[in-house]
Amino acid sequence: MSEYQQFLSERDKIDFYIQKGYRIHQVKEHLNGATVEFIHPKGNVSETLLIGNANARKYFSSLLMKQKQAGK
Amino acid sequence: MADLRINLAGIKSPNPFWLASAPPTNSGYQVQRAFEAGWGGAVWKTLGDPILNVTSRFAAISFNGQRVAGFNNIELITDRPLDVNLKEIYETKKKYPNHAIVASLMVEPKQEKWHEIVKRVEDVGVDGLELNFGCPHGMAERGMGSASGQVPELVEKQTYWVKEAAKTPVIVKLTPNITDITATAEAAAKGGADAISMINTINSLMGVDLDTWNTIPHVAGKGAHGGYCGPAVKPIALNMVAECARHPNVNIPISGIGGVSNWQDAVEFMLMGATGVQVCTAAMHHGFRIVEDMIEGLNNYLDSKGISAVTDIIGKSLPKYSDWGDLDLNYNIVARINTDVCINCNKCHIACEDTSHQCIEMLTDISGKSYLKVREEDCVGCNLCSIVCPVDGAIDMIETPRELPPMTWNERQSVINAATQCKADITK
Numbered sequence: 200m201s202e203y204q205q206f207l208s209e210r211d212k213i214d215f216y217i218q219k220g221y222r223i224h225q226v227k228e229h230l231n232g233a234t235v236e237f238i239h240p241k242g243n244v245s246e247t248l249l250i251g252n253a254n255a256r257k258y259f260s261s262l263l264m265k266q267k268q269a270g271k
Numbered sequence: 272m273a274d275l276r277i278n279l280a281g282i283k284s285p286n287p288f289w290l291a292s293a294p295p296t297n298s299g300y301q302v303q304r305a306f307e308a309g310w311g312g313a314v315w316k317t318l319g320d321p322i323l324n325v326t327s328r329f330a331a332i333s334f335n336g337q338r339v340a341g342f343n344n345i346e347l348i349t350d351r352p353l354d355v356n357l358k359e360i361y362e363t364k365k366k367y368p369n370h371a372i373v374a375s376l377m378v379e380p381k382q383e384k385w386h387e388i389v390k391r392v393e394d395v396g397v398d399g400l401e402l403n404f405g406c407p408h409g410m411a412e413r414g415m416g417s418a419s420g421q422v423p424e425l426v427e428k429q430t431y432w433v434k435e436a437a438k439t440p441v442i443v444k445l446t447p448n449i450t451d452i453t454a455t456a457e458a459a460a461k462g463g464a465d466a467i468s469m470i471n472t473i474n475s476l477m478g479v480d481l482d483t484w485n486t487i488p489h490v491a492g493k494g495a496h497g498g499y500c501g502p503a504v505k506p507i508a509l510n511m512v513a514e515c516a517r518h519p520n521v522n523i524p525i526s527g528i529g530g531v532s533n534w535q536d537a538v539e540f541m542l543m544g545a546t547g548v549q550v551c552t553a554a555m556h557h558g559f560r561i562v563e564d565m566i567e568g569l570n571n572y573l574d575s576k577g578i579s580a581v582t583d584i585i586g587k588s589l590p591k592y593s594d595w596g597d598l599d600l601n602y603n604i605v606a607r608i609n610t611d612v613c614i615n616c617n618k619c620h621i622a623c624e625d626t627s628h629q630c631i632e633m634l635t636d637i638s639g640k641s642y643l644k645v646r647e648e649d650c651v652g653c654n655l656c657s658i659v660c661p662v663d664g665a666i667d668m669i670e671t672p673r674e675l676p677p678m679t680w681n682e683r684q685s686v687i688n689a690a691t692q693c694k695a696d697i698t699k
Contacts, residue, residue, distance in 0.1 A: 202628070203648040226687045257600050260683045261675040267686050 202252065209255035212248050213262065221246065223263045235259055273573035274580040275566065277311070279546045280440040280465035280524045282399040284311035284371035287537060287547035287581055288565050291528050292317050292375035292401060292444075294346065295554045299359030303366060308559035309566055312371030314468075314549060315360060317348035317403045318392065319377040319415070324350055327488040330477040332503065341503035342552045343477045345488065345495060347409045348377055353391065361395040372396075373442065377403040377415050380425055382432045389436040399439045402429065402464075404455070405446035405471020407498045417446035417471065423458035430462025440465040442526060447504075447511060448474050456515040460523050467515060468526035468549065470508045472498025501552035505530030509543055513592050516544025533561075534568030541581070542588035596681040603671045604652035606631070606645045612665040615641055619656035619666060627655045647671070 200208070213235070221237035224245065232251035238244065250256050275286040289312035290296050290305050297316045305313055324346055332341040349356060364372050374397045378384040389400060403410075404420030411418040419425045426443065433441050443459035445452055447470035459467050474496050478487040486494025508529020515521045527545030531537055532553040540548050553561055573581060608619070608631070620643055623631040630649035635641050645656075657666040 201649055223690065226690050228687070257678070257683075258675065260687065261601060261678050263686050263690060264678055264682065265676070267689070 202254075205252045206254040206258075209248070209250050209252045210258050213250070213255065213259050216246055216248070217262060222266055223259060226259070226263070232256060233259070273570050273578060274582075275311075275569060275573075276580075277547045277582060279371075279526055280399070280442070282312070282371050282373065282440050282442075282466075283369075284547065285369060286311035286566055287541065287569075288562050289313060289371065289373075289526070289547060289549045290554060291549035291551040292373075292403065293551040293555075294344075295551060295559070297349065298351075299363045302359075302363050302372070305554075305559045305562075306363075306367045306370045309562040310370070310559065311547070312373065312398075314373040314375050314401050315356065315397075317375040317377045317406070318353055318356055318388065319348050319410075321350050321352055322347040322409070325490045327490065330488045330497070331501070332477060334503075337502075339501055339552065339556045341475075341477075341499055342501035342555070343475050343488075343497040343499050344472070345408050345490075345497040348375075348403070348406065353388075357391065357395045360392075360397060364396045364398075371398045373399040373401050375401045375403050375444070376433075377406065377410060379413075379415060380419055380429055382435075385429060385432040386436040389433055393438055397439060399442060399465075400433065400437055401442040401444050401468060402433060403444050403471070404429070405444045405448075405469075407446060407448050407472055407474050408496055417448050420444075420446040420455060420471075421449050423454050426455045427458040427462040430459050430464050434463040442466040442468050444471055444528075445469040445511075446471050447507060447529075452511045453514050453518045453521060456518065456521045460521050464523060466524040466526060466546070467521070468528055469511050469515065470504070470529045472500045473504055473507065475499030500529065501556075502530045502532050505532075505536060509539060512540055512545050513543040513589065516586060517589050517592060534565045534572065537565060537569060538572060538584065541584050542586070543592065544586040544589050546582075546585055596684075597679050599677045599679060600683065601673065601675040601678050603673075604668045605647040605650040605671055606652070606654075606656050607647075607667050607669045608643050608645055608656075609665055609667065610642050610644075612662060613643060614662055614665070615643065616661060617643070618659045618661065619643060622655050622659045627651075627653055631656060 216237045221239045224238040225236040227234045233256055235248050237246045277287045290310050292314040296302055296313045302313045328346040330343045331339045334340040374392045376388055378388050406416035410416035430443055441464050443464040445455050456467050512527045524546040527540030528549040531548045531550045537548045620631045628651050630646045632644050634644055660666045
């Protein structure tokens with residue numbers, strides 16, 4: 200899979216949760232990229248994604264910044 | 272005609288082009304010829320206890336047909352008696368009162384030695400002093416030059432001693448042979464320096480002869496490291512000037528040195544914070560008259576920009592120079608190949624395929640003609656293809672429409688750390 204295809208795949212997974220109302224709760228960075236924990240405000244349901252692609256890691260970071268700004 | 276005059280910490284000159292302390296400023300004869308050619312100032316070849324030199328002394332690197340891309344020397348400071356130099360400085364200053372003459376000085380790190388030479392040199396009418404804390408060879412083995420200049424405490428102390436005696440502005444010339452040049456720049460400022468200059472030469476061995484196995488240069492079969500300069504060191508010097516210029520605790524004028532070969536180089540150094548520049552290798556390569564093109568080019572550039580005084584450009588690019596952590600991670604450019612200009616040499620394809628991100632495809636159109644195309648979604652905008660391309664205009668680096676808002680590494684880490692520590696605001 201090309202880097203771009205990998206990006207699209209990981210971005211779609213991130214968008215899937217965001218569109219369902221999940222919010223990024225925690226990010227753990229490690230040697231394989233980042234594990235992103237999502238939590239749904241209603242019901243406190245959590246999901247995690249391993250995001251390895253560099254552009255996808257930029258992507259969720261931008262979403263997290265946006266989320267923080269909206270939360271201010 | 273723009274005003275090219277500069278004033279470096281009180282040292283005035285008719286233009287920003289000075290000759291650096293080096294072989295071109297060894298004697299009154301040379302400095303006077305330089306002033307006749309148009310140089311605005313000269314830093315006299317370093318004065319101190321006269322030394323003994325060896326032969327041979329210089330070596331150069333030629334790269335792909337460019338002669339003197341880099342230059343190396345193992346010559347030391349002046350080998351002429353101080354009185355001879357002082358007499359010539361006096362005569363030169365008398366003849367050229369509006370040109371800047373700065374005396375480069377190097378003595379042992381002792382207070383009385385500095386006081387003595389400062390007094391004697393200022394008595395003949397120099398416009399300023401430059402303390403040579405940078406020469407990396409020969410003198411360093413005797414505890415002077417870069418041996419002094421690599422220790423911030425010694426830089427501060429000696430600058431302080433000089434300032435105790437000096438009546439003229441004191442420039443401290445810094446060595447690049449140090450991990451962080453801002454440490455010694457700050458020490459110079461603490462010691463009371465009126466200005467700093469950089470860079471002196473870089474420790475170097477130019478080569479080894481494959482037949483004789485002698486070093487280049489060698490002296491009767493033995494070599495020693497020398498000082499490297501010339502066009503090859505310009506990027507190193509430019510960064511060091513910029514780092515000092517933006518350092519909050521340095522805050523004194525800078526004389527830029529290191530590979531300045533033409534007016535464009537001078538503009539770059541001044542945009543990055545230098546008040547003026549010093550030149551050596553280019554003059555040694557092409558002669559004093561290169562300053563004519565430098566003056567004309569600088570003047571035309573300023574006129575074309577509508578800038579009336581060269582001092583107006585000092586430091587203008589500094590706000591654009593920052594730390595990596597402040598760069599926008601979401602800014603994107605991609606390569607685009609102009610097939611009407613491309614000669615299909617495939618260098619970009621090879622470079623990208625072998626050493627970058629494998630995004631330049633070799634394709635064939637319906638007429639059977641081969642062409643190259645960038646798969647833009649996989650291009651990381653590294654610039655390598657446009658760097659190796661031998662044809663101007665064949666590859667453009669194009670900004671792509673922004674998909675995400677600007678985000679720096681520092682901003683990213685801030686929100687990620689906050690999320691990690693506080694588990695964000697989701698639980699609120």
